[in-house]
Amino acid sequence: MSNFYYFLCNDGSESFLKEEIKCFYPELSFAYSTKGFVTFKLNRPLRNKLEVTFARHFGEYLDRGLEHVMHKEFQNIVGKSIFYNLDGDIYKSENLQVGDEVFELIKLNEEAVYLGKFKVENERDKLIGGFQSMDIPSEAPSRAYLKIIQGAKVAGIDFKSGQNAIEIGSSPGGATYALLSKGLNVIGVDPGKMDSICLENKNFQHHGVSIQDFKVDKINQPIDWFLVDMNLAPEATIRECEKILAAIKTTMKGGFITLKMTKQSLVSKLPFYRKLLERLGFDVILTTQLPSHKQEFLMYVRSR
Numbered sequence: 347m348s349n350f351y352y353f354l355c356n357d358g359s360e361s362f363l364k365e366e367i368k369c370f371y372p373e374l375s376f377a378y379s380t381k382g383f384v385t386f387k388l389n390r391p392l393r394n395k396l397e398v399t400f401a402r403h404f405g406e407y408l409d410r411g412l413e414h415v416m417h418k419e420f421q422n423i424v425g426k427s428i429f430y431n432l433d434g435d436i437y438k439s440e441n442l443q444v445g446d447e448v449f450e451l452i453k454l455n456e457e458a459v460y461l462g463k464f465k466v467e468n469e470r471d472k473l474i475g476g477f478q479s480m481d482i483p484s485e486a487p488s489r490a491y492l493k494i495i496q497g498a499k500v501a502g503i504d505f506k507s508g509q510n511a512i513e514i515g516s517s518p519g520g521a522t523y524a525l526l527s528k529g530l531n532v533i534g535v536d537p538g539k540m541d542s543i544c545l546e547n548k549n550f551q552h553h554g555v556s557i558q559d560f561k562v563d564k565i566n567q568p569i570d571w572f573l574v575d576m577n578l579a580p581e582a583t584i585r586e587c588e589k590i591l592a593a594i595k596t597t598m599k600g601g602f603i604t605l606k607m608t609k610q611s612l613v614s615k616l617p618f619y620r621k622l623l624e625r626l627g628f629d630v631i632l633t634t635q636l637p638s639h640k641q642e643f644l645m646y647v648r649s650r
């Protein structure tokens with residue numbers, strides 16, 4: 347058993363991650379932090395499996411040292427091994443599969459290179475360091491384009507042309523545009539303006555009202571994918587979406603629920619947000635921050 351765990355998180359999410367560990371994993375105590383990288387000491391065996399929202403990736407610490415020293419150790423490793431730095435530059439990669447035990451070298455700087463290991467348990471773990479380097483097309487209306495593309499990747503989803511989606515909080519249209527580009531039909535609900543690139547697409551319907559004023563009988567197609575990304579508090583977001591979720595539950599393949607964490611104290615409510623969705627009949631498959639997230643995270647849910 348390793349004595350330390352390290353976590354890779356988005357720049358600026360270190361305090362959320364520390365709060366999450368403090369609330370739910372009292373066996374771990376904070377050890378060290380730098381931008382996007384936080385370590386914790388294990389004081390006694392973990393009671394629960396680590397499933398951390400405010401980290402993109404984590405592993406068990408094995409050793410740390412100067413780059414050339416760690417490389418020597420790394421060369422003797424048998425099995426899959428990867429090497430990258432905290433900016434997401436990948437020096438050695440492997441095709442990772444669920445079930446793989448992987449060794450990794452993470453370069454913080456020349457003097458501090460960490461050697462660790464982790465097990466690939468889901469689609470997210472296949473992404474080296476949890477990074478997803480991709481560009482936003484220049485015509486995309488917002489950075490939320492990346493949120494749905496990266497969300498689909500960690501959830502292991504392939505959107506198919508002809509499928510139907512509804513997005514609550516769709517303006518100005520980054521995520522909607524991403525789905526329209528893949529040939530989906532999209533209903534957007536938002537009192538805010540949608541970008542013309544969405545409005546001019548015949549597969550898009552805009553309802554320019556708030557979710558509170560939206561009537562579910564306006565949903566005129568069986569919905570495969572549900573998206574919500576409103577700037578409301580997490581509990582309000584979930585509660586306002588209940589009527590939609592109830593209406594589309596039988597056809598829905600998956601739901602991408604973006605919850606805004608406006609303050610650190612909301613971290614302690616993560617199990618409560620999960621419960622609210624479970625009570626509505628959904629399984630919470632994954633909660634994570636995506637590389638494109640700021641003070642927010644994704645809950646990916648499926649109908650039970």
Ligand SMILES: C[S@@+](CC[C@H](N)C(=O)[O-])C[C@H]1O[C@@H](n2cnc3c(N)ncnc32)[C@H](O)[C@@H]1O
Binds near residue numbers: 489577
């Ligand atoms: C972060 S933006 C959404 C970005 C969008 N998903 C995209 O892909 O470009 C949040 C949106 O939530 C919308 N919003 C806030 N409260 C809402 C409500 N009660 N009903 C519907 N939309 C709401 C805002 O108008 C705003 O456009």
